[in-house]
Amino acid sequence: MTSNRPYLLRAVHEWISDNGLTPYIVVDAGKPGVQVPPQAITEGKVVLNLAPRAVARLEIGNDAITFMARFGGVSHSVSVPVAAVQAIYARENGQGMLMAEDAPGTAPAVSASGTAPAKSAAPALQAVPAPAQDATASDDGDTASPAGGEPDKPRPKGKPSLHVVK
16 A cells, blocks of 8 residues: 555645644755755754745645745755655644654654654654643633533623723
8 A cells, every 4th residue: 555644744735724724844864865954953853844935835745745935045955765754733823743763674654652662772752732621711700611511601792892891
């Protein structure tokens, strides 16, 4: 079978874009075939913005992601092999997908838990848990239940008003 990696990258990119968020990819700049401006590389990795307003001629193909982008005001052609992509996520909330490391001679895989398999030789990205939403007190002293306990109170009808609190 062919690799599922490019299909997953296209799907997550579309999902992030459809929700009005900014898709970013994390790329291992040390992989062969990665063509990005050297000044964009930090600690062997590069984070690239794939939003339509940031790139031109974006193509997420089965072998590579290619596009034109500006770095420091200068337009550059960027090419990233699909195998070099380590993650795709939304900048605003961090939701996305981590891509598992490829084992030699096997098709790329994605870990359901968002972490690379333990047998990976190189350190991999790990999911950072979303901040817990603690119960907060509302104006009337009740507490909100973020875990789906009690449903939210219905909104009052009528004209909205602001109150000055001193």
